[in-house]
Amino acid sequence: MEYFQHSNLNTDLVVCVVLGIIFVGFIAARLSTRARLPLPPGPPGQFFSGNAHQLPSGPGGRQYLEWSKSYGDVLHLRNWSSHIIVLNSEKAIRDLFARRAENYSDRVQTPMYCDPSLVDRGKTVFSTNYGERFRRYSKLLHQALSKSAIAAYEGVQAEATDRMLTDIARKPEAFVQHIRACTTRIILKVAYGYDLTVPEDGGEDYFVKLVEESIALGNESFKPGRWLVNSFPILRHVPEWMPGAGFKRWARGARVKLHEMTRAPIEMVKQQMAEGTAAPSFVSRNLEEGADQETLTWVAAALYVGGADTTVAALSTFVLLMVRYPEVQRKAQAELAALGRLPTAEDRPRLPYVEAVMKECMRYNTIGPMALAHCARREDEYAGIRIPRGATVYSNIWAVTRDERIYSDPEVFRPERFIGEKAERDPWDIIFGFGLRRCPGRYLADATLFIAIAKLLAAFEFRPEVDAAGRETIPLEQWTSGPNCGPKPFQCQIIARPNEALLSL
Template sequence: MLSRRRRRPPFPFPPGPKGLPFIRNLLDVPSKYHWLAYENWAREIGSDIIHTELFGTHIIVLNSSKVANDLLEKRSSIYSDRYAQIKDRKWVINLFPYCDKWRNWYKTFHAHFKPTMIHKYHPIEVKAAQHLLRSLFDTPEDFMQHLRRMVGRVSLSVAYGIELSPRNDPNMALADAALAGLGVAQTKGRIFNLVPFFMRLPWWFPGAGFKKDADMWKRKMDLCRDEPYEAVKRALEENKATSSIAASMLAGLPEKPTPEEILMTKALPSNATAALQSFVLAMVLYPEVQRRAQEEIDSVVGHGNLPDFGDEESLPYLKAVLYELLRWSPPAPFGIPHRLIKDDVYEGYFIPAKSLVFPNIWAIFHDPATYPEPSKFKPERFLDTTTPVPLLDVAFGFGRRLCPGRYFARNILWVAMASMLATFEFLPVTDAEGRPVPPLQEFTPLLTSGPMPFKCTIRSRSSRIKETIIATLQG
């Protein structure tokens, strides 16, 4: 029996754990908190670029802003591909391979979410924030659910013109199910996603039962995309459609649209993201930050009033809180892997074609040389112009694979943060003796990470705001 000999690289691979024959680093790479493991290896080995290998698939992790910029920005023409998924989510723009189809989709999506266009979504975002505040007044203990609902409300309204029902909305249930499936897939299916060899195994093979579950998750994700689209299509036919991205794209289709055009219309509005739970956690853990932000808001809009987007430039500390939130708890700490199109050499290290290249955003944002005391939530670091600002782009991608909805997501974050700070105090719960019990600073181990479920006390700062919100929403 002949065995294929491994090709000898012209230069050494970047440093990393040695590994074993055939399986290579299978036992080294953890199943969760990848960003922490690679950050530790980088520190131990003394290299900002780390190499591991799983059954012939090379994984390159970039642990500094310099290396990430050198490769993913300056060499983006060869570092902008994506890798194949176990169940290819062909309608999720961030997971597209780098090709003409992706470029067309990105251009169309960007047309709706570029900086000069996103102001038209401000009324929707403000209204969603008011619904959030009303929910927090009624049932503050369900704040995590209310935050998810606020993001979903904005996304569904902008994308499809859908108004969520007060409770148990089926569109929200579909979205939650799809996101839950995707989260499990990121953990259970990590080897299948990274190693092409495993993708060819039948579902009954030991350890490959995940592939059967993936069919169910894919169906839920497809329903999350297709059902709102069909609702917009019916509304247009009945002249009942409200303004939305899907409605405008459908109205602009030719008389006989191609399958590609229909798929683009279905898919593009579905890509939106935000992370607010880390903000609440930070406010509970750092009450001095909360007080300073509230004092700034009160001084600009007056105690008992809600800030609007027109107040943004007058609230520099709140802007610093937003920057620090993205740095302290990046929503995608390990990024989405890029796929190298052809062989490359960087600082004497060989990086073979088809390598999966991960930007370790967590390591970049927690570099003590750039951000002293990186584990602490210190917005004032971004009031000092000598401190590099973690630009929104870094938190949402690199090079040609920047998330096109990043400005939209940033606005959702800002208006929710400003509204909650103006209205509520976020405090730790207390024990039987009345002593505060701060929540643990623990985050989920998935590639999309947020705080572990925690409890806190949410107390109103102004009864007048509640009356104003109720009157506004009823009106």
């Protein structure tokens, strides 16, 4: 009994010491900031936790845009001891991320996501800091995703989108699952030469399921305000067995699954190469050329994860908006009817309205409304205000797509804004980010989205659900939160249009 009492006393002592260190560090950090340039304005917070209780749990871009109307284009919030800067105008974003790129191209090394003792994803393409490793990643990414490189993938995209059409025609209620299979099929074929398979029991392909689980875990570990260890990194040293250390057990499970996602596909390619059965792919080609395997592993994983969830969210957004705006759908289908067949990539110049629909869908619901956060490498001054060293700096892409100086009636869904001599700004200049961390997969995403949207419009009609009384139930515009913002699950009717080309598939 004395042993257990002594053990409990030691545990209580450790907890008190840890909390005391946190408190002293917090007060010291607060006092050291008082005599400098002012921080940007922002909503008032509480003394200890700052704005932690106000951080948006839903799509954050909307809330930060509302705050900017009161406090200006550059906002400051505090999440416990961490500074958050939100840039709500294109000018502010370009001034910092493009013109001062050397200081604003690092990533925030959040302990939960990056620390080796937690989720251990500090070496991913998305989280690595600007430096030599980042340059190695960028070189390989350019090789796979440059504007000239993606022309070689048209056949893969055509085959995958044709398969998506037949899957949706067979089981339309599972359209999101079929869209995900399509996008994953393209990425796995390009990156690893892998042909996605559908198990006989009707379940999901191993790699499709793996990427879904990995994306969910990654999004959870990124969630603002979710993990106290991100505000108080010293907590990462707390033993896993201690009360309140459940975050460490969660991180251990996430680390194992994400490690599997990163390593399993490239190990598969290496085995196939040894057996002489490997299909041509980005990975097999670079392994043959002697590329650094660690660099190749992380870059291939970025292709695998980076494009899957964003493209699914984008195409799901398209389906929702076609249900809600049938007149836009009919106009696009009339343009496609002139082809007399399913469209191909070569038809793109002949389909300006279809392209405008794609652009307006991506502007109207920006898939990455806050993009991934940057980190200020050094303390900086901008427009008479101070940006602290190590501050988390977000670009509010959502706010830029709602800027009336760029888009007229920005809350209105109107593809026509991108057609004619007075066409408004191409959202592709905005939604893929700014500076050195601009999305490297933008050309592949553009090509995949266009051919998928064109074929979906040619093959199907998208209508609201109808209840037993014959009343239409139009789905609401409700969006998910997290790094990628797509529609929450909704139901609709997807009806095959009379189309000989579709029947031939």
